[in-house]
Amino acid sequence: MRFYNATTFLFRRHYEWRILFICFFAVHVPLLATLAFQAFSGGWSVPTLIVVLGATLAGTIFGVLAIHGLLSPIRKATNLLRAIQAGEHPGAIPTGSDDLVGRLLDGVIVAAHESSTRIARLETLSEHDPLTGLLNRRGFRKAAECALSRPGNAVLALIDLDHFKLVNDRFGHEAGDTLLRKLAQALEADLRRSDVCCRWGGEEFALLFPDTLVDEARLVMERLRASIALDTGLLDEAWPVTLSCGLAPLRSLTELDEASRRADAALYEAKEAGRNRVRIARS
Secondary structure (H helix, E strand, C coil): CHHHHHCCCCCCCCCCHHHHHHHHHHCCCHHHHHHHHHHHHCCCHHHHHHHHHHHHHHHHHHHHHHHHHHHHHHHHHHHHHHHHHCCCCCCCCCCCCEEEHHHHHHHHHHHHHHHHHHHHHHHHHHHHHCCCCEEEEHHHHHHHHHCCCCCCCCCEEEEECCCCCHHHHHHHHHHHHHHHHHHHHHHHCCCCCCCCEEECCCCCCEEECCCCCCCHHHHHHHHHHHHHHHHHCCEECCEEEEEEEEEECCCHHHHHHHHHHHHHHHHHHHHHHCCCCEEECCC
């Protein structure tokens, strides 16, 4: 490090130029020594000077090209590390031999793998609800972009667990969390691969049914509502679990926000009408 720090005044921002300059000077030592010897002895040999000069120039050109090639893995590793620091995918990483540069590239491979794993884990955490494992609103929005990439009939369903506050008050928050997890499992088990399910917030869930008519979605939700109401293993046999649902049709991603407002209004109507029922948003 001492020599490295001592030569930082040479091309401060270009390490490779510093190496080339030092090698250029080293290659010219024979030529300078020959000139000094002939000047000191007083005997000038032009053929010898021409040979030494030609050999020096040839050695300089070869040395510059060879050092440039040897430094290319370091430049590649530097660019890869910058990409990793920026959170970008570094792409294919070359492998080296068992030398200093090879160990440097191996370190970049390890850093890239750890960075990709960490980014994937953070993305998963940012898009999923930690309690139920379902998508959260952010993840739901991203999944909806794919599900609604082509215009067509689709339905958004908003679901609310009836009297969930009373469940927490009577059985405790741990039982309430367990109920939310069981409901999430029940929702996912009754969906198609193309459907999207998320925890909307609190005791509310959202379902997106692409390529589905509103009457078809209503049949699905009525069947799910009935199965939940009859399932005595969700909480307590003396305390039936029911849910209310609001449905709103849509045809594209641009209508998702409006559909969520209409589905929420339909959900409110379902709860006002006595809960444990499904309502379709008014046109």
